[in-house]
Amino acid sequence: MKMKKIIAVLMAVLMIAACFAGCGKTSNNDNATVTDMQYVKDKGVLVVGITDFKPMDYQDADGNWIGFDADLAKEFAKYIGVDIKFVEIDWDNKVMELDGKTIDCVWNGMTLRDEVKNSMACSVPYCTNAQVIVVPADKAEQYKTPEACKDLQFAVEAGSAGKDEAEANGFKYTEVKDQATALQEVASGTCDAAIIDLLMAGAMIGEGTGYKNLTYTVSLNSESYGVGFRKGSDLVEQFNTFFAEKVANGDVQKIAETYGVQEALVK
Amino acid sequence: MLSFSEQLPIVFNSLNVGFLQTLKLFLVTLAGSIPLGLIISFGSMSRFKPISAFSKTLVWVVRGTPLMIQLLIVYYFPGLVLHNPIWGGDESGRFFAAAVAFILNYACYFSEIYRGGIQGVPLGQQEAGQVLGLSKTQIFFKITLLQMIKRIVPPMSNEIITLVKDTSLARIIALQEIIWAGQSFMKGSQGISGQIWPLFFTGVYYLVFSGILTVLFNKVEKKLDYFKT
Numbered sequence: 492m493k494m495k496k497i498i499a500v501l502m503a504v505l506m507i508a509a510c511f512a513g514c515g516k517t518s519n520n521d522n523a524t525v526t527d528m529q530y531v532k533d534k535g536v537l538v539v540g541i542t543d544f545k546p547m548d549y550q551d552a553d554g555n556w557i558g559f560d561a562d563l564a565k566e567f568a569k570y571i572g573v574d575i576k577f578v579e580i581d582w583d584n585k586v587m588e589l590d591g592k593t594i595d596c597v598w599n600g601m602t603l604r605d606e607v608k609n610s611m612a613c614s615v616p617y618c619t620n621a622q623v624i625v626v627p628a629d630k631a632e633q634y635k636t637p638e639a640c641k642d643l644q645f646a647v648e649a650g651s652a653g654k655d656e657a658e659a660n661g662f663k664y665t666e667v668k669d670q671a672t673a674l675q676e677v678a679s680g681t682c683d684a685a686i687i688d689l690l691m692a693g694a695m696i697g698e699g700t701g702y703k704n705l706t707y708t709v710s711l712n713s714e715s716y717g718v719g720f721r722k723g724s725d726l727v728e729q730f731n732t733f734f735a736e737k738v739a740n741g742d743v744q745k746i747a748e749t750y751g752v753q754e755a756l757v758k
Numbered sequence: 759m760l761s762f763s764e765q766l767p768i769v770f771n772s773l774n775v776g777f778l779q780t781l782k783l784f785l786v787t788l789a790g791s792i793p794l795g796l797i798i799s800f801g802s803m804s805r806f807k808p809i810s811a812f813s814k815t816l817v818w819v820v821r822g823t824p825l826m827i828q829l830l831i832v833y834y835f836p837g838l839v840l841h842n843p844i845w846g847g848d849e850s851g852r853f854f855a856a857a858v859a860f861i862l863n864y865a866c867y868f869s870e871i872y873r874g875g876i877q878g879v880p881l882g883q884q885e886a887g888q889v890l891g892l893s894k895t896q897i898f899f900k901i902t903l904l905q906m907i908k909r910i911v912p913p914m915s916n917e918i919i920t921l922v923k924d925t926s927l928a929r930i931i932a933l934q935e936i937i938w939a940g941q942s943f944m945k946g947s948q949g950i951s952g953q954i955w956p957l958f959f960t961g962v963y964y965l966v967f968s969g970i971l972t973v974l975f976n977k978v979e980k981k982l983d984y985f986k987t
Contacts, residue, residue, distance in 0.1 A: 538847045543947045550948060578847045581932045587830075591837025593847035671945035675954060694946070701952020 527724035528571070531595055537568045540580040540594035545694050546750040547600040548577070559750040560598050563617075566742065570733045571726075582669070583650070586610045589721045596726065597719040600690060602652045604714070612724045615731050616715030617743075618755045621689040622656045623707040625677055625696060631706050634684070640709065643683035646676035653686035656711045662686075671695075678702055686711065690755060715757065760949060768948050769956045776939030777963050783856055783925045783935065788918065790861035795868030802873055813869070820866040825859070826927050832859040833931040849934065856928040864921060871913045875906035908982040915975035919968050936960045 541548040547560040556577040568575035580588050588594045626634050634640050637660050645664035647654040657664040667673050673685035696705040720726045737743045747753040801813030833855040837843035845851035879902050887897035926937040940957035943950050
């Protein structure tokens with residue numbers, strides 16, 4: 492009986508301790524008057540949420556993050572006077588990551604769609620992009636217009652701009668996890684076609700890539716890329732001024748040429 | 759485009775790094791949940807109502823919700839609701855959050871296995887201890903606990919092998935374990951893109967690892983054979 496009582500008391504203490512540990516930490520510096528800019532400056536580091544997405548963000552042989560977005564992000568961190576850290580995130584959870592302050596911005600060739608604009612503070616567009624239809628190269632001749640593709644079974648990334656296009660054109664489609672999976676569906680023949688970003692298609696399919704038997708034909712609605720910050724963040728204005736300056740002095744053009752995306756820059 | 763023989767070392771390297779993370783999560787989860795499970799099982803068996811009610815509710819909530827949701831809640835809740843991102847955005851923060859969610863989840867499953875094991879030891883064993891003049895504590899550690907361990911080895915090995923594979927759920931909060939590493943080559947990473955075989959190949963790692971565990975558990979079972987029950 493003694494044993495049980497001791498355990499009972501121990502457990503009670505543990506639980507109370509756990510409760511305090513849980514709530515105790517919440518009280519510090521949750522101050523609404525601190526702007527997002529100030530918050531990042533106090534931390535001394537800008538945490539950038541990315542995915543591995545060539546040519547925007549990818550790792551070089553030494554494991555450093557490079558790419559058009561990554562290099563520009565480094566410049567931006569320098570501009571506001573903080574260090575930079577890249578963190579790979581699950582793209583589906585980007586808004587949660589931002590609002591939960593585990594990252595400070597998403598900078599990864601993000602298409603500025605209504606859903607993104609409603610849940611984040613978005614920058615001015617810095618790149619233009621289109622959605623393209625990807626089909627096996629040997630069937631490309633038959634599918635030169637959206638009308639010709641009406642009977643195909645499409646694979647699109649869940650919640651992507653490609654999915655919106657499939658819906659708008661009345662295509663039959665299956666939602667898959669990401670654009671790479673969509674390509675995989677076409678390559679393995681489980682779907683007839685996929686709709687993905689032009690930039691991605693340029694880098695991932697055709698001669699000299701993992702998908703040499705695929706090609707893209709129809710180009711659907713064009714769109715633009717932007718950087719996403721926490722809703723209400725004042726970092727957006729900082730970025731917009733920074734970007735205008737860097738376009739004016741030619742730095743953006745230079746970085747874009749390094750990664751072969753100069754055609755896509757917003758003029 | 760790299761040839762297959764050029765891809766191999768890159769892919770292996772990346773999968774090994776991912777598997778190390780898987781292994782770390784596995785070991786940390788076991789180290790935390792095995793003792794915590796015992797505490798929770800005592801809680802469930804307690805005659806003190808508030809404690810047993812608390813433990814039983816905890817077990818109900820944790821077993822009744824998907825681990826994936828628990829991971830999301832543990833990782834995002836502090837920042838989203840309490841406005842204090844205690845975990846931080848980097849890899850170690852994600853690992854800690856994943857470890858906390860896994861430990862809590864597995865402790866609840868383990869606690870029920872322990873409870874079954876403890877309550878399955880015949881009452882006569884405890885009575886025999888009392889006759890021999892042992893105290894309650896002595897009876898638990900010298901009689902009940904050892905017989906309970908023998909009883910719980912098969913269900914525990916079942917849970918533990920499930921844990922090996924459940925660690926892959928941690929990639930929902932972007933913990934870069936082996937499945938994440940394998941998938942990265944589909945999209946493109948380190949000069950390799952559009953490759954599916956690394957993802958399927960991760961299965962071999964799981965298979966080998968659970969094979970090793972199975973052999974280990976068989977050995978443990980043999981060791982405990984001297985208990986005639």
